[in-house]
Amino acid sequence: MAEPLLQLTELTKHFPLKRRRVVVHAVDGISLSIGEHESLGLVGESGCGKSTAGRLVARLQEPTSGTVSYRGQDISHWSRRRMRPIRSEIQMIFQDPYASLNPRHTVGTIIGGPMEVNGLRPTERGIKELLEIVGLNPEHYNRFPHEFSGGQRQRIGVARALALKPRLIVADEPVSALDVSIQAQVVNLLQRLRREMGIAFLFIAHDLAVVRHFSQRVAVMYLGKIVEIGDRDSLYERPRHPYTHALLSAVPDPDPDTPRRERIRLAGDVPSPVNPPSGCRFRTRCWKARDRCALEEPPLVRLGGNAEGHLTACHFPEAPTTHGSDVVLDPALS
Amino acid sequence: MATVVLPETAEPTVTIGLSPGRIAWRRFKRNRTGVFCFFVSATFFIIAATAPLISLAYGKNAHERYGYRLLDASGYPPPPTGGMSPEFWLGIEPGLGRDVFMQLVFGIRTSLAIALIATVGLMLIGITVGIAAGYLGGRTDYWAGRVIDVLLAFPSQLMLIALVPVVDSMLVGPEEATPTWLRFATLCIVLTALGWAGSARILRSQVLSLREREFVEAAKVSGASPARIIFREILPNLWSPIIVLATWQLPILVGVEAGLGFLGVGLGPDVPDWGRMFLEGVQYYHLDFPYLLWPGLAMLIFIVCFNLMGDAIRDALDPKTKGL
Numbered sequence: 001m002a003e004p005l006l007q008l009t010e011l012t013k014h015f016p017l018k019r020r021r022v023v024v025h026a027v028d029g030i031s032l033s034i035g036e037h038e039s040l041g042l043v044g045e046s047g048c049g050k051s052t053a054g055r056l057v058a059r060l061q062e063p064t065s066g067t068v069s070y071r072g073q074d075i076s077h078w079s080r081r082r083m084r085p086i087r088s089e090i091q092m093i094f095q096d097p098y099a100s101l102n103p104r105h106t107v108g109t110i111i112g113g114p115m116e117v118n119g120l121r122p123t124e125r126g127i128k129e130l131l132e133i134v135g136l137n138p139e140h141y142n143r144f145p146h147e148f149s150g151g152q153r154q155r156i157g158v159a160r161a162l163a164l165k166p167r168l169i170v171a172d173e174p175v176s177a178l179d180v181s182i183q184a185q186v187v188n189l190l191q192r193l194r195r196e197m198g199i200a201f202l203f204i205a206h207d208l209a210v211v212r213h214f215s216q217r218v219a220v221m222y223l224g225k226i227v228e229i230g231d232r233d234s235l236y237e238r239p240r241h242p243y244t245h246a247l248l249s250a251v252p253d254p255d256p257d258t259p260r261r262e263r264i265r266l267a268g269d270v271p272s273p274v275n276p277p278s279g280c281r282f283r284t285r286c287w288k289a290r291d292r293c294a295l296e297e298p299p300l301v302r303l304g305g306n307a308e309g310h311l312t313a314c315h316f317p318e319a320p321t322t323h324g325s326d327v328v329l330d331p332a333l334s
Numbered sequence: 335m336a337t338v339v340l341p342e343t344a345e346p347t348v349t350i351g352l353s354p355g356r357i358a359w360r361r362f363k364r365n366r367t368g369v370f371c372f373f374v375s376a377t378f379f380i381i382a383a384t385a386p387l388i389s390l391a392y393g394k395n396a397h398e399r400y401g402y403r404l405l406d407a408s409g410y411p412p413p414p415t416g417g418m419s420p421e422f423w424l425g426i427e428p429g430l431g432r433d434v435f436m437q438l439v440f441g442i443r444t445s446l447a448i449a450l451i452a453t454v455g456l457m458l459i460g461i462t463v464g465i466a467a468g469y470l471g472g473r474t475d476y477w478a479g480r481v482i483d484v485l486l487a488f489p490s491q492l493m494l495i496a497l498v499p500v501v502d503s504m505l506v507g508p509e510e511a512t513p514t515w516l517r518f519a520t521l522c523i524v525l526t527a528l529g530w531a532g533s534a535r536i537l538r539s540q541v542l543s544l545r546e547r548e549f550v551e552a553a554k555v556s557g558a559s560p561a562r563i564i565f566r567e568i569l570p571n572l573w574s575p576i577i578v579l580a581t582w583q584l585p586i587l588v589g590v591e592a593g594l595g596f597l598g599v600g601l602g603p604d605v606p607d608w609g610r611m612f613l614e615g616v617q618y619y620h621l622d623f624p625y626l627l628w629p630g631l632a633m634l635i636f637i638v639c640f641n642l643m644g645d646a647i648r649d650a651l652d653p654k655t656k657g658l
């Protein structure tokens with residue numbers, strides 16, 4: 001494959017907490033890549049560092065160590081000025097549609113803002129076109145955010161991200177704050193944009209259901225680390241990490257008549273990222289944990305029986321037959 | 335008064351395309367007390383601004399001793415009206431025989447001018463320090479915070495009394511008499527210098543929460559400069575607290591300025607001053623009550639109305655008070 005659009009290498013972000021002289025290990029050495037036009041889903045429970053990872057990619061935060069490379073250039077510590085030429089190429093969609101639009105600006109000003117900053121002259125026609133693309137009435141161009149519903153506001157946020165014709169969009173839980181009935185509409189909109197404009201996505205979500213329809217590849221995060229990453233089908237059909245397995249079992253089944261779906265309830269809470277457990281971070285909640293898990297950190301590797309590109313960090317992985325189907329070995333292996 | 339309420343005046347509900355500021359203005363206009371108090375307060379400012387014209391129309395000024403010959407042997411105007419007559423609307427000043435109405439009009443002019451200038455000055459400093467501390471954070475925030483702590487901890491009335499002569503003597507040699515304009519400037523400077531801390535602290539906390547909002551991050555992702563973020567994204571969201579703080583500060587400063595006049599560190603005896611009228615009024619009140627009554631009544635009306643107007647503005651700006 002050609003050079004990926006985005007490559008994260010051992011990316012780490014620690015937040016020192018001054019008062020107690022401790023460090024929050026928000027993101028702890030994650031590596032992944034996103035190809036041109038590709039959508040990667042990043043999934044994990046609340047507080048596991050997904051947003052921090054997204055903000056590192058969007059250069060809203062400086063990494064503690066590791067690199068963010070965009071089209072082969074290491075941009076991890078570039079200044080605002082240096083970022084200028086590629087600023088327009090990486091955009092972001094935010095989680096909270098109520099906080100992400102300035103209540104004092106009209107929709108036109110909000111969408112035109114990024115263009116102005118980048119020396120493009122926002123025209124009324126251009127902005128109306130963008131509104132049309134995201135499925136809003138172009139005549140609402142002079143209205144203020146408070147006149148729109150949550151879903152409409154999120155569409156405005158999408159239009160703002162599109163205004164600069166980005167090649168990569170970091171979408172940080174873009175539908176989590178929306179009504180379930182509206183979530184699908186917004187996901188479909190993003191899906192259409194991805195197909196029609198060839199925009200690559202880092203799509204952050206806290207459950208696997210939303211991501212399934214949107215991303216070709218999925219990475220599962222737990223306490224600042226990637227525990228499993230792989231192609232969608234491989235990961236959903238044959239999850240190897242117990243945590244992925246547990247997350248998948250929490251996904252509501254679209255067909256209520258399938259009776260024999262076990263549900264795994266994870267015991268306890270996520271441990272504090274200030275003092276992550278030694279070895280495998282998931283071991284404190286894992287039903288398969290043994291001594292080795294506390295001593296040795298499992299590397300993120302391709303296990304036997306995994307498809308290519310499907311990496312798992314576990315000493316005692318699940319059998320690759322979780323969903324009842326027979327083991328289908330990767331053709332490349334046989 | 336109106337006897338019929340026409341249905342179309344009932345409730346303007348069309349808010350399409352209105353900015354939050356315009357909506358707040360509509361809400362304010364619906365608050366009768368607020369609007370009434372707005373007009374009363376505005377009248378005071380109009381009186382202050384047009385004092386020379388009023389003087390022309392009235393036919394007297396604030397310094398000539400028109401009524402001197404009407405005072406009795408011990409210097410009091412004829413009781414019980416304090417010399418009120420068609421010629422002297424609000425009576426005659428005891429001692430000097432100047433016209434009380436003109437004293438009051440020009441006194442209001444002086445007091446409101448000082449209070450207004452000081453309010454603008456301290457809001458400018460408060461906004462600058464608040465934004466700098468809140469947005470830059472770190473050391474700037476730390477030191478700004480310490481200075482604010484010190485200023486807020488000081489008993490500012492005492493500081494004012496102590497500082498006015500000090501600033502005066504820094505600007506004028508000890509032998510020279512202090513010119514009136516200089517004393518005026520001193521008062522404005524001292525009131526500004528001692529008054530900005532409260533606003534700065536409140537605005538800082540506002541900036542602190544605005545800075546973390548996602549629309550600011552969105553601006554950063556588009557590559558916006560810090561200046562653009564401050565002026566285009568944060569400042570427009572500060573107008574509400576700025577207006578509320580300013581309407582809260584101004585009547586306080588009117589009171590403080592009057593207090594200074596009352597304590598004798600205000601302007602000189604030949605400059606009409608609302609506060610000094612109290613000082614003298616209190617001295618003479620048993621024999622000439624109207625001389626205390628008029629400035630007192632005027633100040634009471636002004637401060638109450640201005641505060642009620644401030645409350646109405648706050649209600650209009652705070653969307654939580656009404657569902658919209």
Ligand SMILES: Nc1ncnc2c1ncn2[C@@H]1O[C@H](COP(=O)(O)OP(=O)(O)OP(=O)(O)O)[C@@H](O)[C@H]1O
Nearest residue numbers: 015024026045046047048049050051052053206273
């Ligand atoms: N600026 C910060 N300072 C200190 N700690 C932070 C900061 N930002 C995030 N954290 C901590 O880092 C950890 C990861 O936070 P992050 O927001 O990335 O999680 P998340 O996976 O996006 O969670 P959610 O699903 O709730 O959005 C959390 O424990 C959080 O408290």
Ligand SMILES: [Mg+2]
Nearest residue numbers: 050051052172
């Ligand atoms: Mg998050």
